[in-house]
Amino acid sequence: MQHTLIAIVENKPGVLNRVASLFRRRNFNIESLNVGHTDRKDISRMTIVINSEEADARRVEANLYKLVNVLDVHDVTNQPAVIRDLALIKVKAGIDQRAEIANLASIFRGRIVDVAAESVIVEITGTEDKIESLVELLRPFGILEMVRTGQVAMLRGGYEPVRHTPGAGSNGFHPEEELEVD
């Protein structure tokens, strides 16, 4: 099944590479990985969607924790969360098709953001299902090009993030009290 994880990471060179390398090394299959800025310049946020068994999702989470630049990981699968994907779809459209396409797009709260002689670009934001439905409706016109951002997710207000990894989060120790070796 699909699991959606949020990783809060330090915004440092190579962090994306570390995360991607982890997936490759541990043989985890990612469906989508989205990285972007947060309100803080020094922190980025990743939304990771994997298609795997429960146990593997836990392993991804625990392994992410092991990366020194990863600050927090939580699981929004089956949680009250806002999950969005953005797609740009370039559709073949002459003058006669534009109105119909604009109509379809607006049913899905999408819109036309570019018009050329032979094509239009439709922008749509929403859940995966919604985007896929629109794509299917646009397919008969001829899809010339398409891009999707992959999922981004955010827990709804008033809910606590779910962390599965034992020992993660609050249990950390501070440098001053590091383990003494006798």
Place this chain on the structure above:
Amino acid sequence: MKLSGAEILWECLVREGVEVVFGIPGGANMPIYDAMLKYPVHHVLVRHEQGAAHMADGYARASGKVGVALATSGPGATNLVTGIAAAMMDSSPVVFITGQVAAHLIGGDAFQETDVTGITLPITKHNYLITRADEIARAVREAFYIARTGRPGPVLIDICKNAQIEKTEFVYPEKIELPGYKPPRTAPKKDLIKAAQMIKESKRPLILAGHGLLISRAYREMQELAHRAHIPVAMTLLGIGSMPASDPLNLGMMGMHGEAYCNLAIQNADLLIALGMRFDDRVTGNLKTYAPHAKKIHVEIDPSEVHKNVVVDLPLVGDLKAVLTDLLPYVEEARHDEWFAQINEWRADTDERDIIYWPDDGKLYTAHVIRSIWEATNGQATITTGVGQHQMWAAQYYRFEEPYRFITSGGAGAMGFGVPAALGVWFTDKSRDVWVIDGDGSFQMTQAELATIVQEGASIKIAIMNNHFLGMVRQWQEFFFESRYSATYLSGPDFVKLGEAYGIPARRITKPEEVMDALRFANQTPGPVLLDFWVEQEEAVYPMVPSGADLHNMIRRPKRQQVASAQATS
């Protein structure tokens, strides 16, 4: 005060308590080597960077302190790779410092440019690419901290040449800021109480003692637990030394070449208490049939190890020393006499089969040589090994009473570990009695470090178990490939002459009656000694759990009478 990046590096190393480093200079780290001359750090010039890596690793394993190895860019750094991987697999705290081409040349395939942080990403706990002098102090501070805390491991710092040369204000970062790095400390109280309850209810408990007990210095707490609740202890290869071999609760080594009674105890236990071990395939065999009757408690500092290979009933994530210390007050005294009676029955059968109790038949067996080394060193030596049959026999027949005395490459199984690791061990305490029990194949992989040993005047005794074979591979060919010996015979060289070429007194031993005399010679000769034991060529290590087989389906040692009759007919 303004210092060059290279000077800042040494300032920081000295502050970390570094007394010895192992390495080789080259174009991209010459400023580091030049600055080194001003600092009170002893440099050991190795002959191959793999040697430097294993030395730093051996130093770290024997002392718990962070080892340090240096190399230049490109081939210097790539030569470290095997050693880095070995340190990673066995959670050994080593800081590797490599030179890199100048920052403005990076990505342009400059002379001796290799993407070392890229190559070592999966085999380090963390790594750094440093392009400016003012990044060095913080990186070194963090690297040592990351290397030695939590689950220890290697950290690599790749320093561009311009950063070594540039001058900048030196400010030592007293505080470490690693918001994403918080090793867990101890388990929640309710889980500790639950663990104690599981121990109390168990009739056939068993402790699986791993390397974590040594790393966390928690072996005394483990011994206390075992004695208080009367629990037998099975050790992993790297857990050896966590309980004295002579302790009646100690069952010895588990796994592929573990004792039969030890593996049978695992398969029949109703509770496994796994301490700082990771259920590697070499100790579990077939996971589907592994310890089928046992509930499992797993004490482990690395959360990603929990449920990785074996799904456990109760994970206690935290530092072993803290968890065991917190657990002990809840553990009640108990007796498990029936369980021990059962184990002792299995044990009697094992003893009867054991080669060590055979009378002298005129042949030189590795097991006997190793037992003699144990006697000649009063069981007090620190032993390093290569990888192969001799390594397994060393684990079986040298009886370790103390921790940190058996230093071997477990997870990576890196041949060539023995000689350089021994030199690293020697540097932790020069009065230490250090022996290498090596294979003729493993020895040749890093034998160039004999020169380093001589140059350093290190008193290291090297005993080569020379079976003229890549013995362990030969054994697998014998058992699983119908004795087709493909590329496993080794014809030479003459190790005695080789030793002498390096200025090392050396002897060849071919008969059992020569063994004790040669060991006396080694003990009485100051400095390094090399002993070339021509042991039986086609002996096999028993028992053996074939790779992936059920842990209880071991190939047992042939019974004595069977061996005797087999010999009579051959």
